[in-house]
Amino acid sequence: MLIVVDHPLVKVHISILRRQETGTDAFRQHLTALTRLLAFPALQDLQLTPISVRTPLAETTGYRVQKMLVLVPVLRAGLGMVEGFRDVVPDTVVSHLGMYRDHRTLKPIRYYSNFPASYHDHPVILLDPMLATGGSAVDALDYLKAEGARNIRVVSIISAPEGVKKLEECHPDVRVYTAQLDERLNELGYIIPGLGDAGDRQFGTVPD
Ligand SMILES: O=P(O)(O)OC[C@H]1O[C@H](OP(=O)(O)OP(=O)(O)O)[C@H](O)[C@@H]1O
Ligand SMILES: O=c1cc[nH]c(=O)[nH]1
Numbered sequence: 748m749l750i751v752v753d754h755p756l757v758k759v760h761i762s763i764l765r766r767q768e769t770g771t772d773a774f775r776q777h778l779t780a781l782t783r784l785l786a787f788p789a790l791q792d793l794q795l796t797p798i799s800v801r802t803p804l805a806e807t808t809g810y811r812v813q814k815m816l817v818l819v820p821v822l823r824a825g826l827g828m829v830e831g832f833r834d835v836v837p838d839t840v841v842s843h844l845g846m847y848r849d850h851r852t853l854k855p856i857r858y859y860s861n862f863p864a865s866y867h868d869h870p871v872i873l874l875d876p877m878l879a880t881g882g883s884a885v886d887a888l889d890y891l892k893a894e895g896a897r898n899i900r901v902v903s904i905i906s907a908p909e910g911v912k913k914l915e916e917c918h919p920d921v922r923v924y925t926a927q928l929d930e931r932l933n934e935l936g937y938i939i940p941g942l943g944d945a946g947d948r949q950f951g952t953v954p955d
């Protein structure tokens with residue numbers, strides 16, 4: 748199920764990310780701000796546990812997050828979405844997943860993974876700004892489910908219709924929160940209009 752997050756500030760930040768003149772520092776800053784905005788709808792149903800809180804004046808009821816959230820950024824580009832979530836959610840676990848698309852076949856190559864063994868029934872948030880062909884997200888979800896994760900959602904910045912369709916076919920149980928559904932992929936598998944290569948835009952590397 749695709750949820751396109753519709754908010755005026757989402758539109759403003761995404762426009763800055765798209766501009767080719769936006770440099771690495773501004774790109775990182777606006778990606779963090781945008782991710783923070785996406786965290787709210789993505790965690791609307793976050794389970795809480797009531798706790799007792801003592802204010803300077805009285806005892807009252809407060810809440811804490813029931814099960815620690817596991818953030819799974821897909822390297823490299825997903826790294827830029829970690830801080831936005833950590834800014835607003837206390838005590839998260841960050842579990843990195845290294846993956847890149849082979850430039851010729853567009854197939855995902857997984858090169859690193861680190862999912863903690865004892866977090867299977869915790870909410871898992873897969874973070875990757877770009878959902879293009881959907882190959883990387885499908886492979887990441889295959890991996891997380893094989894590791895035992897059951898409660899997973901995906902948060903992306905820009906999604907292509909081709910990637911959304913593939914995810915819906917392969918993982919119909921997983922909700923996808925995105926800031927924008929774009930038009931299409933080009934012949935090289937890049938999202939149009941998109942924002943270019945999200946990893947290169949964040950880290951200043953030039954594509955080969
Ligand atoms: O939906 P897909 O067609 O699989 O494409 C999306 C993937 O492509 C990008 O990673 P990339 O391969 O550029 O790696 P990088 O983050 O290291 O640059 C992006 O961050 C996704 O992981
Ligand atoms: O447009 C795209 C497609 C895949 N990965 C990116 O970083 N950008």
Ligand SMILES: [Mg+2]
Pocket residue numbers: 824944945946947
């Ligand atoms: Mg890249």
